[in-house]
Amino acid sequence: MSFKIAIIGAGSVGFTKKLFTDILCVPEFKDIEFALTDLSEHNLQMIKAILDKIVESNKLPTKVTATTNRREAIAGARYIISCVRVGGLEAYADDIRIPLKYGIDQCVGDTICAGGILYGQRNIPVILDFCKDIRELAEPGAKFLNYANPMAMNTWAAIEYGKVDTVGLCHGVQHGAEQIAEVLGAKSQSELDYICSGINHQTWFIDLKLNGRKIGKEELVAAFEAHPVFSQQEKLRIDVLKRFGVYSTESNGHLSEYLPWYRKRPDEITKWIDMSDWIHGETGGYLRHSTETRNWFETEFPQFLASAEKPIDPAKRSNEHASHILEALETGRVYRGHFNVKNNGVITNLPSDAIIESPGFVDRFGINMVSGITIPEACAATCMASINVQRMSVHAAISGDIDLLKLAVLHDPLVGAVSTPEEVWQMVDEMVVAQARWLPQYADAVPAAKERLANSKVKTKEWAGAARRNVRSIEELRAEKAALKQAV
Template sequence: MSFKIAIIGAGSVGFTKKLFTDLLCVPEFRDIEVALTDISQHNLDMIRAILEKIVEANGFPVKVTADTDRRRALEGAKYIISCVRVGGLEAYADDIRIPLKYGIDQCVGDTICAGGILYGQRNIPVILDFCKDIREVAAPGAKFLNYANPMAMNTWAAIEYGKVDTVGLCHGVQHGAEQIAEILGAKSVSELDYICSGINHQTWFVDLRLNGRKIGKDELVAAFEAHPVFSQQEKLRIDVLKRFGVYSTESNGHLSEYLPWYRKRPEEIARWIDMSDWIHGETGGYLRHSTETRNWFETEFPQFLASAAKPIDPARRSNEHASHILEALETGRVYRGHFNVKNNGVISNLPADAIIESPGFVDRFGINMVSGITLPEACAATCMASINVQRMSVHAAVSGDIDLLKLAVLHDPLVGAVATPEEVWQMVDEMVVAQARWLPQYADAVPAAKERLAKSSVKTRDWAGAARRNVRSIEELRAEKSALKKAV
């Protein structure tokens, strides 16, 4: 088979390499063209070198191109994959830093909460530019696969305003299933059947079967509490499981910032998180992790390049959805996964316009969602709180309405549990001013925001958060990796 795939934001080097390697695990895909595009020529040069090394080592006729001209990269593409982070680590640092001044302690800040909402404001105008290019220069009927966060907001904007055939893809469901298989003593995750449904990063295992046997709440709670690692790393998730009766797909740290109960008082945060790794609740944990990863990659690039000169092993294909979806669409081999699409009645007790994450099957006819799912009431209520924030955030990002943006942030569950309306209004002004170069839709609102900030009497504080760690140096990372190798 010969067709073109374009990857936007291909400078996300590690993730692009994984997607590319997965695609080449499909025998029919070894004659495709993969067009890489990114705003950073430096990043493009690095990832192109890695992918060409993979192609050379495996002797495949795959064509790899790289171009900072996005429209040229998208010309004739049948599939477009987005991995962008608009504003990069610089803007992301503000997503964490500024809310901390108002007492809002986030672990990740890329889905909702103050950081995720502003992230969406930066991404959505760019996503709509992508959609315009796709409509104008990509292959007719091209499919847009969005991996970029905030997943629901980006996908919502692409479908409602971009008018492009879009599906959002995430790996939270797969990771949650791997945990459950481990605590239940399964030999592999293939022994576990499950239905997960909800919205991205708030998806719920509403039905679990181990080798056909239904797994209930009590058995699941007991298995998690008996596990020597997860019982400590996932304390908050286990507490939600006990109260809601179903397990959330999302990590302890992520889940903590979507709810109004666990991070609203600094002295409470330590009770619910675990500091063994960033993902379990560390303040700004993903920002630290992303910064260290980027620094490590820049320093150790020759090592990464050398490791690319290895034969591809199809048995090591990852569980990221993209290659499996394309394989099903192109070959007809059916794939079952969990996808982010417009609800339209798939989940009976969530709004029709919401972007939901739920089971679907893919074949030559497209992505076919399983309809008629009803969430437990507590899960639906929690999802609804986020959906309302997402809807306002998307509409604010498209219209450039700063008052609607403030209302979206005000209605965020964690922000509302911590900050007063006056604090929210000032915080949003401060974030919009700080990130103005990535927020063209708010250009007319920035001067008035600056004036309000100059006159404001709302007090802030210099706070690093309840559980912050410093970014480690390359030397510290090397020492840690060396110690882990010796321990093994």
Template structure:
């Protein structure tokens, strides 16, 4: 087979390498072309060198090109994969820093909450630019695979306004299933069958079977509470499991941001999180992790390049959906996964226009969703709160309507539990002004926002959050990795 895949935001070096090697695990795909594009020539150069080394080491005919000209990369592409982070770590730092001044403590801030909503405002204009280019220069009926957060908002904009065949992809379901299989004592995750449905980062394991045997709430709670690690790391998820009756796919830290109950008071935050790793609830945890990962990669790049000389091992193909979807579409080997698409009746008790994440099957005819799923009422209610915020956020981003943006932030569950309307209005003004370089749709609103900020009497505070850690130096990271290696 011969076709072209464009990866937008290919400077996300580690993830691009994973997607690349996964796809080349499919024997029929050895002759395809990968077109890499990014705004950073530096990152593009690094990832192209790594992928070229993989191609050379495995004696493949695969073609790899790299350009900062996005339309050139997309021209003739059958599949477009997006891994973009608009504004990079600079804008992301403001997504965490500014809400903290108003008492809003986020672990990740990339889905909803104040940070996720502003992240969507930065991404959506760029997503629509991608869609325009896809319509104009890509292969007819090209498929857009979005990995970028905020998943639901980006996918919503691409489908509703970009008018491109789009699917959103995430790995939260797979990771949650691996946890469940482990606590239940399965020898392999493949022994666990499940139906998992909801919206991205709020997806729920509504049916579980281990080797065909149904697993109920009480057995699952007991299994998690008995686990020596997860009982400490996933305290909040276990509490939600007890109250809702079903387990959430999302990590302890992520889930804590989407609910109004666990992160609204600093003393409560430390009760529910675990500091053994960023993902369990640390304040700004993903920002710290991303910063350390970037610094580590820049410093240790020669090692990454050397590792690219190893043979591709199909047995180590990851469970990221992209390669499996492409394989099913091109070879008709059916693949079952969980995909982010417009609802249109898939989940009976969520809105038709919402972007849901639910099971589907892929073959030559495309992605075929399993329709008629009904969520437990508590799960649907929790999803609805986020969907309403997502809808307003998408509409605000399209229109450049700062008043609607403020209403979206005001209706966010955690923001509403922590901040007053006056604080929300000022916080959004401050975030829009700070991120103006990445918010072209709000250019006309920035001068008035600056004027309001100059006259505001709303008090803020300089606060690092309830559970903040400093970014570790390269030397500290080396010492930690050496200690782990010695212990293991």
């Protein structure tokens, strides 16, 4: 087989390498072309060097190109994969820093909440540019695979306004299933069967079977509470399981910021999170992790390049959906996964226009969703709160309506639990002004926002958050990795 895959945001080096090696685990794909594109020439050359080394070491005919010209990369592509972060870590730092001034403490801030909504405002105009290029230049019928957050908003915009065949992909379901298999004592992941449904980052394990035996709430609660690690790291997630009756796919830290109950007071935050790793609820945890990862890669690039000499091992193919979807579409070997698509009745008690995450099967005929699923009422209510925010956020990003943007932020569950309307109005003004260079649709609104900020009487505070850790130096990271290696 010979076709072209374009990867936008390929400078996300670790993730691009994973996608690349996963896809090349499919024997029929050795002759394909990967076209890498990114705004950073520096990052592009680093990832190209790594991928070239993999191709050379494995004696493959695979072609790898790299260009900062996105249209050149997309031209003739059958599949386009996006893993972009518009604004990079600079804009992301504002997504965390500015809401903290108004008492809003986020762990990740890339899905909803104040940070996720502004992240969507930066991404959506760019996503629509990608879609325009795909319509004009890609192979007819090309498929757009979006890995970038905010997943639901980006996918919503691409489908509704970009008019491109789009699927959103995330690994939260797989990671949640790995935890459940572990606490239930499964010998392998294959022993666990499950149906997961909802919206991205709020997907729910509504049916579980271990070796064909149905697993109920009480057994699952007991298994998690008995686990020596998860009982501490997933306290909030276990509490939601007890109250809702089903387990959420999303990590303790992620889940905490989609709900109005656990992060609205500093003393409550520290009660529900765990500081052993960023993903369990630390203030700005993913920002710190992303910063450290970038710094580590820049410093340790020779080590990453040397590791690329190892042969590709199909047994180590990851559970990221992309390679499995491409394999199913191209070879007809059926793949079952959980995909982000427009609802259109797939989940009976969520809106038709929403982007849902639910089971589907892939073959040569495309992605075929399992329809007629009804999720528990409490899960639907929680999803609906986010869907309403997502819908307003997408419409605001398309129209450049700053008042609608403020209403979207106001209706966010955590923001509404913490901030007054006056605080929300000022916070959004401040974020739009700070990020104006990435928000072209709000250019006309920026002068008035600056004037309002100059005359505002709303008080803010300089606050690092309830549970902030400093970014570790390269030396600290080396020492920690050495200690872990020695312990093993």
